[in-house]
Amino acid sequence: MNQAAPKPPSLPVPEPVALEHSRQLSRHIASAIAAAHGWVPFDRYMALALYAPGLGYYSAGAAKFGKLASDGSDFVTAPELTPLFARTLARQAAEVFEASGAAHILEFGAGSGRLAADLLLELEALGRPCAQYAILELSGELRERQRATLSAAAPHLVDRVIWLDALPAAFSGLMIGNEVLDAMPVRLHVRRDGQWLERGVTVRDGSFAFVDQAGATPAALRDLAPDDGYVTESHEAAQAFVRSVAPVLARGALLLIDYGFPAREYYHPQRAQGTLMCHYRHHAHDDPFYYPGLQDITAHVEFTGIAEAGIEAGLELLGFTSQARFLLNGGLLDLVGTLDATDPLTYLPAVNGVQKLLSEAEMGELFKVIGFAKQIDGTLSGFAGGDRSHTL
Ligand SMILES: C[S@@+](CC[C@H](N)C(=O)[O-])C[C@H]1O[C@@H](n2cnc3c(N)ncnc32)[C@H](O)[C@@H]1O
Known part of the structure; x- marks a missing residue:
């Protein structure tokens, strides 16, 4: 696996040991994707990135909770x-x-x-x-x-x-x-040509990438018909x-x-990019492929x-x-x-x-x-x- 390029560029670059840890987890996720014939739904990717035994963000040694980036933490509760x-x-x-x-x-x-x-x-x-x-x-x-x-x-x-x-x-x-x-894996869904597609993860040119494919539409989305390009989540876990x-x-x-x-507000037509968020050293961004294992995904x-x-x-x-x-x-x-x-x-x-x-x-x-x-x-x-x- 290639190491994901930092995005956005203002995010701090991890230490070499942390980078190696992230590479190991990325290889682990990539082999799970290969075993699933090249595509896993996003909730599977999120479960592995957060909870893969010994490697996931919550299962390994990242500091996670704290008030300041300088103490190595990512968010405060x-x-x-x-x-x-x-x-x-x-x-x-x-x-x-x-x-x-x-x-x-x-x-x-x-x-x-x-x-x-x-x-x-x-x-x-x-x-x-x-x-x-x-x-x-x-x-x-x-x-x-x-x-x-x-x-x-x-x-x-x-x-x-x-x-x-x-x-x-x-x-x-x-x-x-x-x-x-909020730390439980979610499925991602995209509206395209009047249909719901499920957004999953593949490996392309050595990096993780989104691929959308037809799938079962969750009950929460069945009565919604937002504009094309609308992205949202469902919360089975x-x-x-x-x-x-x-x-x-x-x-x-x-x-x-x-x-x-509540659902009415969550699935509002104007919330067109969903709510998926990542936290790294008190920076919030929306790239779940940024250094898997080193950041929270929620x-x-x-x-x-x-x-x-x-x-x-x-x-x-x-x-x-x-x-x-x-x-x-x-x-x-x-x-x-x-x-x-x-x-x-x-x-x-x-x-x-x-x-x-x-x-x-x-x-x-x-x-x-x-x-x-x-x-x-x-x-x-x-x-x-x-x-x-x-x-x-
Ligand atoms: C964002 S942290 C919050 C930690 C803490 N409650 C706080 O407020 O600081 C999420 C926590 O939920 C735990 N978690 C996620 N899914 C869980 C589950 N199904 N059962 C028990 N704990 C879970 C994670 O391991 C982690 O400790």
């Missing part, structure tokens, strides 16, 4: 911005513990382990300790990082944490996933994930937080399909709202009010983080929270006002 995110969610967890009678959390895709550590600490501080915190994580490398974060931040609570290799048979308590759905989790929840709630839109979440998958699989929709609304309802500003405003070293970063979480121009409006419930009464205070379930 809410739990990394400020512990006030987790501290607000801890209050929602306490409500679920109360309603379900089970002080248990199951976190999907726990990243660096930051959310787990801060949730455990805050629940303890609230006098509502979490009895067991289970993490289901695809990446072995991240498991080790999570263990290190927890051991450093909450050493006396680390024995409450278990790592699962698969979903348990049954679970009661709070299931939670922050920015997990994320929906299958919700369907697989639903029967496991015996009593409690499932909260999924991520960027995205798509926005289509929440109507997520809601339908959950409801069809037996969950009750608890609510759907913006991240800003959910955190404000959940008491984020009360927590800010308890900080020591005379200590600029802690106060300013905290207020900066809160501003990013809430601002319409940053994460406040683009990010949404969808909640499902099983066998519990009432709702969560996070959905008490500004529920947008009717937009799904």
Whole structure:
């Protein structure tokens, strides 16, 4: 495989060791494409680029989460911005513990382990300790990082944490996933001559390239007839994930937080180039073939399909709202009010983080929270006002 030329040219060039890693993963993906007679659907390419054992972006050692490109990271997530995110969610967890009678959390895709550590600490501080915190994580490398974060931040609570290799048979308590759905592989679709084609990946002249071919049209696109050239995604893996989790929840709630839109907005005719995005050293661009294994590849979440998958699989929709609304309802500003405003070293970063979480121009409006419930009464205070379930 040729090494992909940097695109756009402003992106930083990786170190030689990283380049070699990317070459190895590229060869691995190329052989999977050859084994599939020269073409794989995009979701297969994305699954390999992110999760190929020992090589994929999430399975190997890239720094990934962090605040600055200089620390080798590619993007920042809410739990990394400020512990006030987790501290607000801890209050929602306490409500679920109360309603379900089970002080248990199951976190999907726990990243660096930051959310787990801060949730455990805050629940303890609230006098509502979490009895067991289970993490289901695809990446072995991240498991080790999570263990290190927890051991450093909450050493006396680390024995409450278990790592699962698969979903348990049954679970009661709070299931939670922050920015997990957006990391699930998507299929790509292109409108051409009044038909939907599926966009897949081939190897041409030693580089990856898109090739569009006829294929089954996903249900979400069947009633859409946008202009020629329109590109979009379908989210079979994320929906299958919700369907697989639903029967496991015996009593409690499932909260999924991520960027995205309801179907009507997602598949708007003006969103003509879809939502596929890549992150490398805090630069966002749209080339999924740029150094496979060294960059994140993601798509926005289509929440109507997520809601339908959950409801069809037996969950009750608890609510759907913006991240800003959910955190404000959940008491984020009360927590800010308890900080020591005379200590600029802690106060300013905290207020900066809160501003990013809430601002319409940053994460406040683009990010949404969808909640499902099983066998519990009432709702969560996070959905008490500004529920947008009717937009799904
Ligand atoms: C964008 S990162 C978010 C990490 C973390 N939740 C945070 O907010 O910082 C996506 C995470 O989802 C995990 N992931 C992706 N698909 C998953 C699945 N089916 N089950 C569990 N974890 C998954 C990845 O390994 C990774 O840890």
